[in-house]
Amino acid sequence: MDLLLIMGMAILTFATRYLPFALSRNLTLPTSWKPLFGYVSIAMLTAILTQTALIRDAQLQLSVDNFMLLAALATTFCAAIGMPRSLSFAAGLSVFLLLHQLN
């Protein structure tokens, strides 16, 4: 790792984050597009969390041995039926810790 690599990575990372902001003054987005941006967060966050929960040791672990997956399903169920965030989180974490204790 040298200074050139670090500076290169820093500039490229910043550029991907800053470019849309830099263009924002000259870019007028139709108001009808506004609800569509909600799909960006849903898609990106779901992809990240699914990847984190399902990929263990560089393998897809779609089985009951994957406690993170079971905990995720418990939290998803609780959140989907309208439980408050804190309780949904606690439910998933409880499942995760309980399964680890029993294992």
Added chain:
Amino acid sequence: MLFRHSEAWYGLRDTAPLLLTIAPLAASFGALASDQGESPWLILLCSTLVFAGAAQLIAVGMLAVDAPLELILLTTLAVNCRHLLYAFSLIGHIAHLPKRWQAALAFVLNDETYAVLSQRPPSQSFHHYYLASGLAAWGSWVMGTGVGVLLQQQLPETVLRQLDIVLVLTFICLVVPTLHNRSRWLCALTAAAAISQCWHWPMGSGLLFSAVIAIAVGITMHMHNQKTKEAC
């Protein structure tokens, strides 16, 4: 106004649980890079200036196999493409701000901060909320890297990896309550199904592909529903 009632305070408060997932990942980066004989100062400088978890971890792996500089930079660009999507979706909150604010907010944009921002309703002080959240994440990333460099092998990898559970559960708690119609559910399910098939694609392209496909499916369904409503 008291700090505890300010947008900056709420930004810190909402981001706090996610710092538990950032710090271990940063510690893994610090330990891994240090284990490969990299200078502690360069490792810390990298986390301070780059602040891109996935790209930094991939870069360390590529350095271990003597990958050329150009390829590492290209990979960084590909892995960070998702930030373009994040930034585009935030334009409405950012466009009126001075350039220096925009630059500062762009620098601290990351997955965890975007996750909390996407839940925050627009307000006059949205940028304070954003900056506080981003700086908390950045601070956690730099400090976590320092801990990783200092402790190196003493960090139990299995314990660090299990902390991912906080990220998974928190993201679910953020996403699921926003799935209030069929097109949003379809978008989420598409993202989950797609990433389970293309998670192994190189340079994080599977993640970006899954998100783009899911956004396309969600928006198509959304527009179809709008047309149906208008026709009725």
